[in-house]
Amino acid sequence: xxxxxxxxxxxxxxxxxxxxxxxxxxxxxxxxxxxxxxxxxxxxxxxxxxxxxxxxxxxxxxxxxxxxxxxxxxxxxxxxxxxxxxxxxxxxxxxxxxxxxxxxxxxxxxxxxxxxxxxxxxxxxxxx
Amino acid sequence: xxxxxxxxxxxxxxxxxxxxxxxxxxxxxxxxxxxxxxxxxxxxxxxxxxxxxxxxxxxxxxxxxxxxxxxxxxxxxxxxxxxxxxxxxxxxxxxxxxxxxxxxxxxxxxxxxxxxxxxxxxxxxxxxxxxxxxxxxxxxxxxxxxxxxxxxxxxxxxxxxxxxxxxxxxxxxxxxxxxxxxxxxxxxxxxxxxxxxxxxxxxxxxxxxxxxxxxxxxxxxxxxxxxxxxxxxxxxxxxxxxxxxxxxxxxxxxxxxxxxxxxxxxxxxxxxxxxxxxxxxxxxxxxxxxxxxxxxxxxxxxxxxxxxxxxxxxxxxxxxxxxxxxxxxxxxxxxxxxxxxxxxxxxxxxxxxxxxxxxxxxxx
Numbered sequence: 199x200x201x202x203x204x205x206x207x208x209x210x211x212x213x214x215x216x217x218x219x220x221x222x223x224x225x226x227x228x229x230x231x232x233x234x235x236x237x238x239x240x241x242x243x244x245x246x247x248x249x250x251x252x253x254x255x256x257x258x259x260x261x262x263x264x265x266x267x268x269x270x271x272x273x274x275x276x277x278x279x280x281x282x283x284x285x286x287x288x289x290x291x292x293x294x295x296x297x298x299x300x301x302x303x304x305x306x307x308x309x310x311x312x313x314x315x316x317x318x319x320x321x322x323x324x325x326x
Numbered sequence: 327x328x329x330x331x332x333x334x335x336x337x338x339x340x341x342x343x344x345x346x347x348x349x350x351x352x353x354x355x356x357x358x359x360x361x362x363x364x365x366x367x368x369x370x371x372x373x374x375x376x377x378x379x380x381x382x383x384x385x386x387x388x389x390x391x392x393x394x395x396x397x398x399x400x401x402x403x404x405x406x407x408x409x410x411x412x413x414x415x416x417x418x419x420x421x422x423x424x425x426x427x428x429x430x431x432x433x434x435x436x437x438x439x440x441x442x443x444x445x446x447x448x449x450x451x452x453x454x455x456x457x458x459x460x461x462x463x464x465x466x467x468x469x470x471x472x473x474x475x476x477x478x479x480x481x482x483x484x485x486x487x488x489x490x491x492x493x494x495x496x497x498x499x500x501x502x503x504x505x506x507x508x509x510x511x512x513x514x515x516x517x518x519x520x521x522x523x524x525x526x527x528x529x530x531x532x533x534x535x536x537x538x539x540x541x542x543x544x545x546x547x548x549x550x551x552x553x554x555x556x557x558x559x560x561x562x563x564x565x566x567x568x569x570x571x572x573x574x575x576x577x578x579x580x581x582x583x584x585x586x587x588x589x590x591x592x593x594x595x596x597x598x599x600x601x602x603x604x605x606x607x608x609x610x611x612x613x614x615x616x617x618x619x620x621x622x623x624x625x626x627x628x629x630x631x632x633x634x635x636x637x638x639x640x641x642x643x644x645x646x647x648x649x650x651x652x653x654x655x656x657x658x659x660x661x662x663x664x665x666x667x668x669x670x671x672x673x674x675x676x677x678x679x680x681x682x683x684x685x686x687x688x689x690x
Binding site: 259 | 362
């Protein structure tokens with residue numbers, strides 16, 4: 199299982215990473231593997247306010263629709279427009295090129311409450 | 327929760343990385359390597375599917391022909407060795423199931439029904455067959471079924487059977503030895519739009535046949551395929567899936583399957599279907615593509631000018647066309663090629679247009 203130590207995680211299988219004063223968000227490699235071939239990604243435009251624990255976008259595999267859950271509350275300052283034309287990037291590089299949104303957090307301390315790599319690994323193992 | 331059954335191929339698929347899901351009471355693989363890769367393998371090479379959940383029912387006896395003719399919409403008074411796509415309807419025309427009827431002999435018919443419909447179908451068949459001198463045997467637990475589909479399926483079959491599969495016409499069948507196992511039913515049928523066969527195998531010889539196919543397909547790039555690509559392959563052909571596109575609330579005329587309804591004979595549901603065929607249905611099952619971004623899915627509402635007018639029954643991303651495709655019931659006046667309506671995707675109307683089907687056409 200590919201679960202980088204330098205990322206934080208949600209129980210809904212998003213990852214979050216600090217980049218300066220922003221938080222970069224995507225879905226985990228484990229999630230893309232479970233979903234299968236990703237063919238559609240829908241993300242909020244810059245300026246959108248998102249709220250921790252609520253949906254902020256959608257990914258669809260050939261078979262199924264999945265909501266994206268925000269790890270943190272804040273304002274989207276950039277979303278990855280490349281994914282609309284190349285959704286398969288999520289399968290190829292979930293933790294890198296397939297980042298989804300960059301968020302200016304309302305309360306940066308929220309980041310520290312997200313799951314650690316170890317806790318996320320335990321969660322994935324428990325879900326099977 | 328009821329216990330899920332496993333087919334004889336379960337361990338052979340588990341060791342090849344199958345991801346299993348519950349379907350029709352069985353644990354069946356939804357995918358192996360990846361849905362799109364499997365889909366492409368069937369379109370360009372050959373793929374193997376475990377479809378053992380399908381049910382098998384035999385109707386035999388002096389009035390077997392009359393019984394089957396009464397039960398199904400299409401004409402099954404065909405030569406021995408021929409297969410016919412049919413629907414079974416209730417009196418009100420609602421579809422009980424769609425199925426393939428194989429005529430074995432003058433007095434014996436073999437029906438392949440949907441696994442998820444088995445209990446309902448067998449009950450319906452037994453009830454109706456009582457009106458005739460005919461016996462009904464549910465053999466579903468005795469048979470496994472393997473589909474081998476794709477342009478290289480015939481070549482693969484030629485390596486494991488002496489029967490000239492390549493010369494078989496569509497919708498015919500024969501019983502022959504396959505991979506050293508005698509008495510395998512080779513049917514020239516499928517659910518993918520590609521050429522190939524469906525094999526009916528008694529459980530005892532099932533894994534031998536499977537292993538024989540896998541061995542003979544090694545250098546052909548034979549792909550293990552799951553239910554996931556079975557669904558995308560069939561939808562590209564606009565083949566209906568019972569439970570999604572067909573059910574008791576829809577009839578064959580609305581589903582645009584009138585070609586499989588023969589009014590020159592008597593059958594259950596005929597008066598309703600005959601009247602609808604004459605008058606024209608008020609709703610029709612059409613195929614459509616999206617004019618704006620979004621993937622249609624089963625159950626999404628179809629609107630015209632802000633008003634609900636229909637429902638999506640099947641929708642996906644087509645791996646062959648690399649774009650979303652869908653099918654659904656819409657009012658007759660919105661059913662012609664080029665008609666436009668909106669599919670409601672997560673609360674937003676997304677424009678769609680009726681197109682010609684099948685969505686995918688095999689190159690000649």
